[in-house]
Amino acid sequence: MSELPLSARLAIGHGMRLQWEEAQGAHVLLFPEGMVKLNGSAGAILSRCDGVRTLGDIVADLERAYATAGLEADVRAFVALALEKRWLELPP
């Protein structure tokens, strides 16, 4: 697969819903008859995928939020997995 441009916008997959669950102390991704409990970094990435922000925005925002640099490779790896699993999609 060719590398996703930093200008690509990312959205939660069709029919899926991301929400914070107090009882589990975690973000969860809900889809037909299933649920994934997300760890902290997965929740932080997916909760920024609102269909408006780009991959570049998300990396920059996370680096700001966690006062660190060099997150792009990690974010890319997770985004690739999430696209494969259709947790994320590229809006038209």
Next chain:
Amino acid sequence: MSAVRPPGPPLWLLLELTYRCPLHCVFCYNPTEFAATGPELPTAEWLRVLKEARALGAVQLGLSGGEPLVREDLEELVGAAHGLGYYINLITSGIGLSEARVAALKAAGLDHIQLSFQDSTRELNDFLSSTRTFDLKAEVARLIRAHGYPMVLNVVLHRHNIGHVEEILAMAERMGAQYVELANTQYYGWAWLNRDELLPSRAQLERAEEATRRFRARVGNKMQVYFVVPDYFETRPKACMNGLGSVFLGIAPDGTALPCHAARMLPGLTFPSVREQSLREIWFDSPAFNRFRGEGWMKEPCASCPERGRDYGGCRCQAYLLTGDAANTDPVCELSPHHHLVTQAVARAERAVAGGGAARLRFRDHRLSIPVVTEAGAPVRGQD
């Protein structure tokens, strides 16, 4: 009983809103004695159940039955559940799903519709459900797509349709399904009554798995295909419900709370009613929900088995149906002293498939519902 860690939240709430259903499917897992159960909960009680379960942490909601569309308050329940933050799955035959209702349910916040088909052919679909519903279902599939729901097709597999897996998958692709569940029959309720007429042969099963593999290779991740293997062909049991009382909470039409939708027939347990107790008491404190939590209830070979934390001893209902004791090891496990009951049933299926002959199927039916249970005085057992 030894100390058991307190359970987590009942993440998956299944409301069986009614046992009424226009279909008469031979593999239905509803209890054979469904007609003898009490009246359905009124709307206000279902609304309270939704609120209490959400407060306990329930988040995946299944609305099922019977056929949930026969409840006229379905849209109201969906609206309330959406407001509470549930992800709402409607599990339906599609019968009664008009365009107006599809739209009203969408507006109320329904997240997804799982539509059942019995087969890829009109003849077999209509025969197995004892109704003329194939064309109706095809129209409902179109409506589901048109209204932007993710579409999940569910087809229960057994001896009479498992040879059509290729055609069933092609039908799902034509309909634009995102998910397909090829769910081999689980033998409870009406399916248990019909088990010896439904169990496929191993060769049938292998051909179906091969057809599924070919389809997956061709279609890729455009469509997710789940193939639920019939556990009679396995040598280890399924981790049924992740252990009873662990994540699943089912409420039967009359308000009976169940740790598994088939558990109602387990003897010696008094399942609490939401009419009498709060869900918090039911989930955490009721003897019925605590009975099979942890490992203290296990017998050998489970009690000392290194795999007991992986499969929790399998299915309590299957252990009861096949061996007469719900605390026994699920006889699907080859370590069970009762495993021969499973292999004998499979051997009978092999002979029946090879021999052909007419099936003696008992269709789920309201009139049949009471006699079936009173004849034997207990859920009808196999002739093993």
